[in-house]
Amino acid sequence: MSEDKLKKLQLMFETVIQTSRKLENSYNQLKRKFEVLEGRLESNRRYLENILKSIDTGVCSVNVDGYVRTFNRKASSVFGIDEEQAKGKHLGEIFAIDELRGASACNIVDYLKGSKKITIDVKGEGKILNISASCVLEDDKTDGAVVVFSDITEMEKLKEENEKKEKLAIIGQMAASIAHDIKNPLASIELLVPLLDDGKKKDIVDNIMMSIKRINNIINNTLLFTRTINYNPEKFLSLDFVSEVEFEVYARLKGSDVELFKKSEEFYIVSDRNLLKSVAVNILINAIEAAKSKVILSLRKIKDNVVLSIEDDGEGIEDTSKIFEPFYTSKKNGTGLGLAIVRQAVDILNGKIEIETSRRGSLFRIIL
Incomplete structure (x- = not known):
């Protein structure tokens, strides 16, 4: 091989090497730029995730078929399931709305079009949501939907x-x-x-x-x-109190076939005597009217608590959810104020009411 050809070959190798170095430098520059862009993208993604987690509004996104893609922290709190449990489930299943079961993203948006108030059942608890939905578009085509709601x-x-x-x-x-x-x-x-x-x-x-x-x-x-009722505590004996309550309902007992049984321990009570008497008398009157043959009035001291119990052998209470509402009554001649006054008085006495009821009778327990 001639010297000229060797020089030309050497020159070609040097050119290839230089070009290769330039390409390597360009590749490294592109790689660094890509890493920077990837870092920014990851940062933006985390930022958006943090926003979704932090806002006090439920946000849920679904794919075109209505299956959950994202489920933020507030949504998890409302429904009692985490994001991983929600992902892949259909929105209609999570919301337990029959009209949305199996619905596509477009149908979900149509159903929830605009802001509307809905009531849903979450694990036996009724919740009211203010909810709206809108389409997620990509190149003018529906790519899913986003549902936004607040627990009100x-x-x-x-x-x-x-x-x-x-x-x-x-x-x-x-x-x-x-x-x-x-x-x-x-x-x-x-x-x-x-x-x-x-x-x-x-x-x-x-x-x-x-x-x-x-x-x-x-x-x-x-x-x-x-x-307006003021709380006026005084010290009095339990047995005296039971006698006073019995005297208050004597006329009711006299005109009925019901017998009153008293079970009281002897101890001192520090409370508002008149308020507590109002509680006992109002519940006793109801018990006498409901009873078949007997009513039991019990007053005990359990640790630091005074426990007043009134039990009847009537047919029980069908619905206890409204009995303390003012003017609500199931009696023909009732005023609907007796148990409303009981709840008001017990609240002032800083106590609580427990009710046990069945077809064999009802028990009201006041704990102070």
């Missing part, structure tokens, strides 16, 4: 409670006014009725007096419910 259950409960309180305030003012207007002439009637007794009308007079006492009881309950 507590807010709705507070709203309902406030509406009830407003109505009760108006009713209470009217009831108090009427009660005051009735109480004065009723007191005069109560004084004059005994004068009608000439020895032959005792039964009639007794019936009138019993009716007057019933009206007085309704008026007193109405006034007790509508006015």
Whole structure:
């Protein structure tokens, strides 16, 4: 091989080597740029994930067939399942909405179009959600949907409670006014009725007096419910208290076939005597009216707690969810205030109420 050819070959090798080095440098530069971009992309992804985790709104995305892709922390909190459990499940299954079971992303968006309020069942607990959905688009084609929702259950409960309180305030003012207007002439009637007794009308007079006492009881309950009650504790003996309660319901027991059994230990109680008596009397009256043959009144000291129990052998209570609501009653001549007053008084006494009921009777337990 001639010297010229060797020089040309050497020059070609040097050119290849230089080109190879340039390509290597370019590759390294591209690799560094790619790593930087990949790092930024990962940073942005984590940032978006943190946003989804941090916001106090449930966010759930689904694919075109309605199956979950993402499920943020708030969504997990609302439904009691984590993201991994939710992923791959159909949205209709998680939300337990029959109309959404097996629905596509487009159908989900149509069903939840705009912002709407829905009630769902989550593991036996009713929850109210403010919910909306929109399509996820890629190149003008639907690639899925995103569902955004807020748990407004507590807010709705507070709203309902406030509406009830407003109505009760108006009713209470009217009831108090009427009660005051009735109480004065009723007191005069109560004084004059005994004068009608000439020895032959005792039964009639007794019936009138019993009716007057019933009206007085309704008026007193109405006034007790509508006015602000202060807590006035005093020290008193348990046995004396039971005797006072028995005296209060004596007329009811006399006119019935029900027998009252008392089970009381002797100890001192420090509480609001009148409020506690109101609790006991109102529950006892209900128990006497419900009982077939007997009512048991029990007052005990268990550790640091005073426990007042009233049990009847009636047919039980069908629905205990509304019995403490004002003006709710299942009785023909009931006012619906007795147990409302009981709950109000127990709250003031900083106690709690427990109820056990069956076809064999009901037990009310007040723990202070």
